[in-house]
Amino acid sequence: MAQVQIFIKKVLWKDDFLFPAAIWLISRIFIWAVMLLVAPHLPQPPQGIVPSFGWGVFDAWDSVRYRSIVTSGYEFINNGQQYNIAFFPLFPLIIRGLMNFGLPFAVAGVLVNNLAFLATLYCLYFWVQEQLGTNEARWAIAVVVWCPLSLFGTVIYTEGLYLYLSTAALYAFDRKQYGWVAFWGSLATATRPTGMALIPAFLIAAWKEKRSSTAYLAACASAIGLLLFSLYCAINFADPIAFIHAQRGWRPSFGFDWRGWLNMLLELAAGTSDWQNIQLKNLLHLLLFGVIVASGCILWGKRKQLSNTKIVYCFYAVVTFLLILADRQFINNLLNVTMVLGGGYFLWHLRKRLTPVTTCYGFCGIALLLASGGTISLSRLAYGIVPLNLALGIRLVGYPRLGLLILGLFSVLLARLAIGFAQNLWVG
Template sequence: MSFSRLFKIFVLWQAAIIIVTMAAQYSSLPLRETFLGSGTQAYVEKPWAYSRENFDGMHYTYIASRGYGYSQQAFFPLYPALMRRLMTLPILNNAVTAGVLISVVAFLAGLYLFIKLILLDYSSSVAKWTILALLFFPASFFFTSVYTEGLFFFLTIAAFYSARTRHWLLAGIFGALASYTRFIGIFLFPALLIEWWQQGRRFKHFLPLLLIPLGLIIYMNYLNKTTGDPLAFFHVQVNFAQLRSEKLILLYQVFWRYLKMLLTVNRSDPLYLTIVLEFVTGVVFLVTTVYSFIKHRLSYAVFNFLTYIIPTLTGTFTSLPRYVLLCFPSFLLIGELLSRSPLARKIILGIFAVAFIIFLSFFARGYWVA
């Protein structure tokens, strides 16, 4: 897939996000104003823009504009720091505009590199259907919202592509930036260490990989100085009312909990559909995570496994549909299936498309999705 074709698909996808968001304003879904981006007035004037700031996006715009506030240490600093830089430009003095621009550009670049990464091992058909599976996925709109998904996706794919093409210094730099963007960036270290081991184990290629934990270390040092707790990014999670536990909860326990919720939660509540999405995501990505160890390079499988499993150990699948957006090997497996089976394309992409419209509408109207 050429960049020009990718760009056309990307523009159509963005147009679909705007159309669904605007159509949601005329739906029967009541507006929930609690976590609307920039408040109700700004949202009502430009829902196609400010809805992208809903929920966590508000924290990033706050940090970019004013610095860290109470319990905001859960949000890593690179993304809001880039937003703050862009906001110094006269035409980009709006935090939401800066955040969306970073996400859009980074994700588009990440998609292009993802195609190049896939083509190292697979056909152009697999690359095309993998990209489409990713864009059709029900939570994909987070990639270009005021969230870190778009930026982190680019940094992750860039780190893997650099390692695969033996540009180890670049791999280390991208990895360090990733661990300064999200905690799970640290998972690039064991994954790329495996890649280094399988590519010949030259010591001079190992040294740049030591840069990867640097982003996390810098942030932990900052937290230690400002809060006295280098793990504040983890400890403040309990303040976000997502039913996360500080104790280790095993995966089978999370599935059991969700089975009980599916039987007891009021099915007329929009939250019920979100619970269904979280549960189905948990099942599908468990299967693809396990299968990745059979089909993919070990470095891919390890990163996929850690990215999937670590959030579940807090006892919930809350936000999992957003977290698994970074499980690129799982999407590669789906792309392989779609490239072989026209029937699978109709079924999977059809389900994805319907769910995409539903959950984007929920998110745009102020309902929790991921």
């Protein structure tokens, strides 16, 4: 047994090539098992379904939009309704290419997203290892694969593809490979709206580092994917920014949605944003939330002494139990706040250790999300901004026990989100 453990440690956890693949495979098996084996045996939730075993568990919500693009093309009328032109074209184009070889939509979509997510881990691993070291690289991809939002690197969404393209573009910029910056950047801007944050990030980083004019040209060239999509919209719908106008179906107005943020924070703390109808359960929720936050702050302050106290594990057990029992709205709000505000905090805290383009892209991405005019899907969109995950992973390098506790909590939330998605419930 000891020899087997030594072999696993050397091969899976020490080898630069096998580590990303091993952690990807373990985490994806975990998600697949939860969605395909656990969810079908749970009671039917209100407004949800009992999923059946098959590819259908990966095909829901935004996946339906991509299916409509692949099978029927884009649709748009500028009347404030939800149209699929809001979804960028590269992901459905690749799926359509695979379907031409006989693959069904669900199989092609799952294959593209999962393989792209695996490629992301390799790209991120070698990028961080080159900049900061091997331990930082391992923790960075551990956070990426076990983050609850990594569910969307498995189902038929664009997270895996966009993470790969944006990470490859950032990596190429740090290596001064400007041809690849333009190539990967243009593909990223053809995949997700948040790809637009890459353009100012490249320009600002090029200015800060006094790069050559080629860096500025590559930054501008990364907008090619966005410009081609805009040209398509102009030709087919006489509206070059139809993809922006279509966002009104989800976000009626642009700008910082302070009311939405206020309601989200109130619901997270007290379980309701309606203070006129406050109930006893809301007061208990507020008290419990305060205890958890205060305990978490105390534990963070004493993180260096975690190995010397048993109370940490009691706290961890209580929080895990509460996360299992918490309702979906609480989980969604918790993830929104944690990903945006928490990610921004760690990014600022580590700004001197990260490369300029990494920091610039992270903050440009957050600014774009805050100016989007809503709070819907904030956690998922923030997860697609790789510096936010990277910053947390690097921060945990010096506190491995705390890091393992956080990854354990992540796995609990990941299982909850996977079950919810399989049951056709909104989870981000």
